[in-house]
Amino acid sequence: MPRLLIVDDEKSLCQMLEIAFRKDGFSVETVSNGTQAQRKMESQHYDVIVSDIRMPDLTGIELLDYAKRIGQPAAFVLITAVPTMPTAIQALNLGAYRYVIKTDTLVEELKVVVARALEDLALREENTRLRREMLRVFAGHNIIGQSKPMASILEMVRTIAPTTSTVLITGDSGTGKELIARAIHEASGRREKAFVSINCGAFPETLLESELFGYLKGAFTGADSNKKGIIESANSGTLFLDEIGETSLSMQVKLLRVLQERMVRPLGGTMDVPVDVRLIASTNRDLRKMVEAREFREDFYYRMSVIHVHVPPLRERPADLEPLARHFLGKFALQMGKGLRDFEPGALSAILTHTWPGNVRELENAVERAVAVSAEHETLVRLGNLPETVAVPASGATKAEPLPEDGLDFERRISEVERAYLLKALKAAQGVRTRAAELLHISYRSFRHYAKKHGV
Known part of the structure; x- marks a missing residue:
């Protein structure tokens, strides 16, 4: 009534x-x-x-x-x-x-x-119900997990999705930050519009600016036609800026202006273009410490992190390991036409005891590899088909070397270790620096920083 x-x-x-x-x-x-x-x-x-x-x-x-x-x-x-x-x-x-x-x-x-x-x-009320249902469907197909942290994150997504507030998603590489961003978009009133994402750490600053803001013909050498920027392309939708911690201070000023004035100006242009976008950003870095070190603008940080969502690493939510592993098994077995239905006990035990420093992305790659190398007639994933880093525990890999009686130069030793890993990654990647950065689970921008620091 x-x-x-x-x-x-x-x-x-x-x-x-x-x-x-x-x-x-x-x-x-x-x-x-x-x-x-x-x-x-x-x-x-x-x-x-x-x-x-x-x-x-x-x-x-x-x-x-x-x-x-x-x-x-x-x-x-x-x-x-x-x-x-x-x-x-x-x-x-x-x-x-x-x-x-x-x-x-x-x-x-x-x-x-x-x-x-x-x-x-x-x-x-029906729209609210449909938003929740859309999120349930999206999460059911894309966000796998039974742990309390993931349940809390999904509840947060349901709450903040209908708003237009900016969101900062933090967490280690490979934890699924972009999936959380997509879930927010799918549960919002903007779900029928574009979800546009860009990795800020994958471009040099000048190229990133032209990608984000667009440019007019003649704005710079090679600009032989007008190009709409990613921000304008996301108009009425959601813009996801991955690796926001890799942006320069000058780029942060430009992005802050977009947030404050809801305007963009293409390179070479004299007129501002109004935009209506919801900004979601992510990072695997500690932005608070970067603010203290004056490596990240404080005003941009507070403007961008109106709502903060943290995605914990996989090692802190072990209840998600088995559901994720089974999800990836079903996904890749179907894609590759294999008859695999489950893991043998030894393989599942190895998955559950591994620390997964690369998080969900590492787990997905490990299961994909295991499915790919399994024989056509096999129905169980064998321990031996998992990557060696998962199948064979690295005993002592995390143990520090004995401390000399007279001590050691800590900073110099850490510097030597960093340089050694850079060289090993470059060798494994056959000199391809973007691939070496991936092997070290750092952004290409961070890789360039360390390479310059150690003269590699």
């Missing part, structure tokens, strides 16, 4: 409206002044509130403003016998559902307006 609150200092009008709406199946309450209406709104929710504008203690406009401030979800309909254009504009700007003039047909007009308000309310 819809709940209706009528507020008017004319008691005869209140009684007439109460009788009319009760006949139509409404639960109706009436009050004769704004103060009484405030008390009612504080104690319960209504579907529709119908209020006169001119009353002795509070105006209908003031009551509307109060309803919005306390989060009263009702559709607010204002009625008046003395209509003025400024009042009507003010009412609609404050969020009034309708502005109705008192005439001989007031009851009939209000019945139509209230019916439409209830229809709109039902549509909003």
Whole structure:
């Protein structure tokens, strides 16, 4: 039964409206002044509130403003016998559902307006339900996990998806930060629009700027045509900036302007282009420490991290290991046409005891490799088909070398280890630096920093 609150200092009008709406199946309450209406709104929710504008203690406009401030979800309909254009504009700007003039047909007009308000309310509730269902479907196919941390993250996604606030997703490489960003997009009102992502650490600064903001013909050497930037391409949708911690201070200034002014200016252009994008960013770095070290702008950090979502590493959510492994097994067995249905006990034990420094991405690659090298007739993934790093525990791999009696130069030793790993990664990658960065689980920008630091 819809709940209706009528507020008017004319008691005869209140009684007439109460009788009319009760006949139509409404639960109706009436009050004769704004103060009484405030008390009612504080104690319960209504579907529709119908209020006169001119009353002795509070105006209908003031009551509307109060309803919005306390989060009263009702559709607010204002009625008046003395209509003025400024009042009507003010009412609609404050969020009034309708502005109705008192005439001989007031009851009939209000019945139509209230019916439409209830229809709109039902549509909003249906949209909320559909957003939750879309998230459930997306998460069911893409975000696998039974641990409490993942359940908490998905609940957070459900809560923040309908908003337009910027989101910062943090976590180690390979934890699935982009999947969380996509889940937010899919559960939002922007899901029918574009989800555009870019890895900020994969481009030199000048190229990143042209990719993000676009450019006009002749803006620089090689710009032989106009190109729309990624930010503009994401208009009305969601922009996902991966590896935001790899951006330079000057780039952060430009992105801060986009967040503040909702405008972009292509390279070589003189006119700003308005954009409506929801920004989601991610990083595997500690931005707070970078702010303290003046490597990341404080104003940009706070503007970007209105909502913070942290994705814990796989080693901190062991309950997700087996469901993820079985998900990847089914996925790759289907793709490769293999008859694999499960893991042999030794293989599953190895998966559950491995620390997975590369997180979900490493687990996915390990299962893909195991499926690829399995024979056509096999139905169980054998221990020997898993990568050696998983199948054979690296005993002592994490143990430090004995400390000499007279101590050691810690910073020099760490520097030697860093340089040695850089050289080993380059050798394994046959000199391809982007691949070497992948092997070390760092961004290409970080790799260049370490290479320059150690003269590699």
